Amino acid sequence: MHFAPSPLTPKRLAAFTHDLVMTVVAIGLGYYIRFGADAFSYRANEIVTLIAIVLPFVCVIYWAFGLYAGIWRFASIPDLVNIVKAVTAVSVFMVVLDFVSRGAIIVPRTIVFTNWFILMALLGGPRFLYRVYRDRRLLNRTRRASHTAIPVLIAGSGNDAEIIIRSLETNGHDLMRPIGLLSTKQAHVGQRIRNVPVLGHTSDLERVVERLAQHGQIPRRLILTNEALVKERDIEQVISRARKVGLSVERLTHPGLDSVNGDGRLRLAPINIEDLLGRSTRELDYTMIRNLVAGQKVLVTGGGGTIGSELCRQIAGMSCERLMIVENSEFALYAITKDLKRDFPGIPVEGRLCDVRDRRKVADLVERFRPDLVFHAAALKHVPIVEQHVAEGILTNTVGTVNVADATRKVGAKAMVMISTDKAVQPSSVMGATKRAAETYCEALDALGFAASNRVNGDGGRETRFMSVRFGNVLGSSGSVVPLFKEQLEQGGPITVTHPDMKRYFMTIREAVSLVLMASALGLSSRDRISIFVLDMGEPVRIVDLAERMIRLAGFEPGTDIQIEFTGMRDGEKLNEELFDSGEPLKSTEVAGILAAEPRAIVPATFIEEIEVLRQAIETGDESGMLDRLSAIVPEYVPHKPHQLS
Structure with missing residues (x-):
């Protein structure tokens, strides 16, 4: 039942009055069918009594079963089910009334039986007739406007396709007209969905467009359903063929009914490289993040960067008390504070x-x-x-982390979370080694806090928590391969890839940041000493495959229209990155997509002393000495020279 009250609007009041009148009519018709015209002469008092008792009951039942939660214009099967439940409850009530009244009120069984069918017709019929009437009006209006509506093809023949067609039929604002479907299943060809024909398989795109053109219907857009994106193995080929025949390609932003706005308009978006990587973004429960952030004062360093700015947006969206953004780029600080003050006017934002x-x-x-x-x-x-x-990298990535961690510890904050990288595992570059050193410093401070809390509290509680969250590449981040490839495509190529066998892990910015926040919440709630969390990045992607997909996404063919050139690996690069090493085995957590690394054996005081020696080496300006001290702190650091291409 739907006991949540619905506001009593004039339209709902009219529908409610209609249903009460139909209930009275149904009882009268039931008696007429059973007893004929004499029923109203000899059984008038019986009919009036039954109506007087039944009407108060149906007033409650009709509202309780949600008969007025729906809109007649969109009457559908769920509305019919609610009517069935309500009418059945009325029939049961009549039987019970006859039984408990012990002859005072007689309700013939045939009246109960016929009343069920009559009431179903009188309550459900007008709703669905009105739906048909409105659909006809909209369809006629659409047909009249068809000469200006954009003809579109839809790839997919599942629920999403039906939702798209229905939305386009019932909402004239979209100004699009579906003229055909392409299915991922050959068996669907020749069938129809809401009278729109399935013209061919997705691989038949060019032939379908050519045939439509011969009949004077030239499609201008291809809308991809989520079914097509998931099930079609060669979706980039479909997109490439669509671009070649002049079709713009769009997709639903959300699956199912979530793809339709409250005003009935479709939510469509251009196809992005994220859609072609073969990994679906996880659906996350944001309750943990909200509990972590809501009502808290939060400071974000590097808040104007790709990860930092998304952190700020998600934190502000979770109703933090205040947000301070620390950034060394004037423009980046200006941009993120401007955006946050516009999008979250109720959150105090400070930029420094x-x-x-x-x-x-x-x-x-x-x-x-x-x-x-x-x-x-x-x-x-x-x-x-x-x-x-080298000095700049050590100063920013290692010493900068030390400065932030020490300041955080001094004020007794709940936690500091460092954004780390897969390049910190078995590092072959200065950047990876500096991030590994930063991870280890945070791990050392966390171990000190754990030991101090045990001495004081004896229960494993924490002082300030220090955690690192490690993940791979983020799609679309500044300086990453995706923006570089887009720039090279705009210039007509070639696309430059360092090595044909190079692989990297990829994740969307939003998903990565959401998992960072969830890992932070996990770390604060856990009583185990876990300082490093690792995000499950799925399977690594070959960079050359990514380049080929982006070329096809742009409507070109790799090797024919746009060339791919291999330039050779650079200093510090590895063919394959790792998310963890053998010295820190991973274990699963309660949140899918987040793994916890077992803590390493660290002597915190000794490591902190080594960091101070590294800082002194930087002051001398001796790069060789810096690298020696960095190698001492991160013994697994082995500089890699470039692999030469054969």
Whole structure:
């Protein structure tokens, strides 16, 4: 039953009055069918009594079973089911009334039986007739406007296709007209969905377009259902063929009914490379994140970068008390604070220009703001650049993390979370080694806090938690291959790839940040000493495959229209990245997509001393000495020279 009250609008009141009148008519017709015209002469008092008792009951039942939650214009099977339940309840009530009244009120069984069918027809019939009437009007209006509506093809023949067609039929604002379907199943060819024909398999796109053109119908768009994106193995081929015959390609932004706005319009979006990587974004329960962030003061370093800005958006969206953004780029700070103040006017947002390498200023900002949570995303991340600027990489990635961690610990925040990278595992680059050193420093502080809390509390509770969340490449982040490939495509190629066998892990920005926040919530709620969380990135993707998919997505053919050139690996690069090493076995957590690394045996005091020695080596300006100290701190760091292409 639907006991949630529905507002009593004039239309609902009219529908309610209609149903009460139909109930009276149904009882009268039942008696007429059973007894003929004499029923109204000899059984008038019996009929009136029954109506007087039944009407108050149906007033409650009709509302309870949600007969007025739906809209007649969109009457459907669920509405019919509600009517069946309500009418059956009325019939049962009549039987019970006859039984408990012990002859005072006699309700013949035939009246109960016929009343069920009559009431079903009188309640359900007008609703569905009105639906048919409105659909006809909309269809006629659509036909009249068909000369201006954009003809579209739909790839897919499942529920999403039916929803698209129905939305286009009932909503004239979309100005699109479905003229045919392409199915992922050959058996569907020749069938119809809402009178729209399935013209061929998705592989028949060119032939279908040519045949339609011969009949004067030239499609201009191809809408991909989620079924087509998931089930069609060669979806990039379909997209490429669509672009070649002049079709723009769009997809539903959400599956099923979520793809339709409240006003009935379809939510469509252009196809992105994320749609072609063969991994679906996880559906996450954001309750944990909301419980972590809501009402908290949060500080984000590197808040103007790709990861940092998405962190800020999601944190603001979870109703934090205040948000401070620390950023060393004036424009990036301006852009993110402007966007947040526009999109989340109720959240106090502060932006501060600061370099995390400036220990005094970092300490002063953290002391003044006194955050509950700190997310450290500031870093130098480009492997070749950091290889050429060793001191800058160490100062930012390692010393900068030390500065933020020490300041966080001093004010007693609940937690600091460092954004790490798969390049920190068995590092072959300066960038990876500096991030590994930063991970280890956070792990050392977490171990100190764990030991201190055990001494004081004896229950494994924590002081400030220090955690690192490690993941691979993020699609579309600044300086990554996706923006580079897009730029090269716009220039007509060639696409440059360093090595044909190079593989990388990829994840969307939103999913990566959501999992970072969930991992943070897990770390705070867990009583185990887990300092490093690893995101499940799925299967690695060959970079050359990514390049070929992007070329096809642009409507070209790799090797024919756009060439791919292999330039050779650069200093510090590896063919395959890893998310964990043998010294830190992973275990699953309660959240799918998040793994926990077993803590390593670290002597915190010794490691902290080694970090201080590294800082002193930087002050001397001796790059060789810096690398020696970095190798001592991260013994698994083995510099890799480029692999030469044969």
